[in-house]
Amino acid sequence: MAQPTGSDQHVSVPLTNISVAYMQxxxxxxxxxxxxxxxxxxQYGQYYTYTKGDWLRTAAQKRAPRTESAGSGWTTGTDTYNxxxxxxxxxxxxxxRANATRGIFDMDRDATKFVTHDIMLRRELDWITSYFGxxxxxxxxxxxxxxxxGANQFLQWNLSSSTPIEDIERQRILMxxxxxxxxxxxxxxxxxxxxxxxHPEFIERxxxxxxxxxxxxxxxxLLDVDNVYYPNAIQNTAAEGATDAYxxxxxxxxxxxYAAPNPGLLVPSAGYTFEWTGYLGAGVRGTRxxxxxxxxxxxxxxxxxxxxxxxxxxxxxxxxxxxxxx
Numbered sequence: 001m002a003q004p005t006g007s008d009q010h011v012s013v014p015l016t017n018i019s020v021a022y023m024q025x026x027x028x029x030x031x032x033x034x035x036x037x038x039x040x041x042x043q044y045g046q047y048y049t050y051t052k053g054d055w056l057r058t059a060a061q062k063r064a065p066r067t068e069s070a071g072s073g074w075t076t077g078t079d080t081y082n083x084x085x086x087x088x089x090x091x092x093x094x095x096x097r098a099n100a101t102r103g104i105f106d107m108d109r110d111a112t113k114f115v116t117h118d119i120m121l122r123r124e125l126d127w128i129t130s131y132f133g134x135x136x137x138x139x140x141x142x143x144x145x146x147x148x149x150g151a152n153q154f155l156q157w158n159l160s161s162s163t164p165i166e167d168i169e170r171q172r173i174l175m176x177x178x179x180x181x182x183x184x185x186x187x188x189x190x191x192x193x194x195x196x197x198x199h200p201e202f203i204e205r206x207x208x209x210x211x212x213x214x215x216x217x218x219x220x221x222l223l224d225v226d227n228v229y230y231p232n233a234i235q236n237t238a239a240e241g242a243t244d245a246y247x248x249x250x251x252x253x254x255x256x257x258y259a260a261p262n263p264g265l266l267v268p269s270a271g272y273t274f275e276w277t278g279y280l281g282a283g284v285r286g287t288r289x290x291x292x293x294x295x296x297x298x299x300x301x302x303x304x305x306x307x308x309x310x311x312x313x314x315x316x317x318x319x320x321x322x323x324x325x326x
Contacts, residue, residue, distance in 0.1 A: 087306075
């Protein structure tokens, strides 16, 4: 006997309490965390620099009665910043808004999240271009190898026989010796963090801790730095319409350095982030989001702009580890 089936009695409609979008969380990005933010009123300008060697030598001498004291001094220079403006928009058509299923699609909300996420990824990639790569820092880049490391090389940290704690400690001491400042942060990509969590050196040293689990805080304590940053950002490098190609944006590398806790006059730092907060309507991070009418398109435009400059300030306050894991 013919009977109605389940599909005959139910009209399938999308759920209204969930939807799926691959949007990364703000915590996956570090471009606004590592180096101090310097708000600026104008898009470009200058800042003063002092010659390091003048401040790290002494010219003081014994002074005999009725003689002048020894004299010395220092030199200054200037450098520049220029906050480029990056922008992205998407248009919400009147027809799309009117036809969107109520309770599921909020076109303005989705558009705002989309362009905001795009700008966050753009900033992260620019941060990497500015700081996270070879040939940027004056301490010679350290390169990971699979065996028999030579000068300025180390055994890759995914190998159980490698010595990541000693490799980093060696460069920490060198930085203090040549600048007077100890590194206070380490940036490690996802694959490097995975290697640390499973490395015998770290496991052995924390096996008697409360949880005996390698965490970022424990890594920071063992390496004697204030912060270990572990970014998770990924990107699709394929053009629209091509086969997607995903990768971690920070790669298999690490950056050890010193970031000024309180930027100000006479304060060195490996980097500073200049953010043009003087840009009309710009807020935190020199960013602003606008909604305005595009009558010729019968649409509303949602647009986000961000004005910033990632400046490498002191090249001797950073140490880059290339190919840190295989």
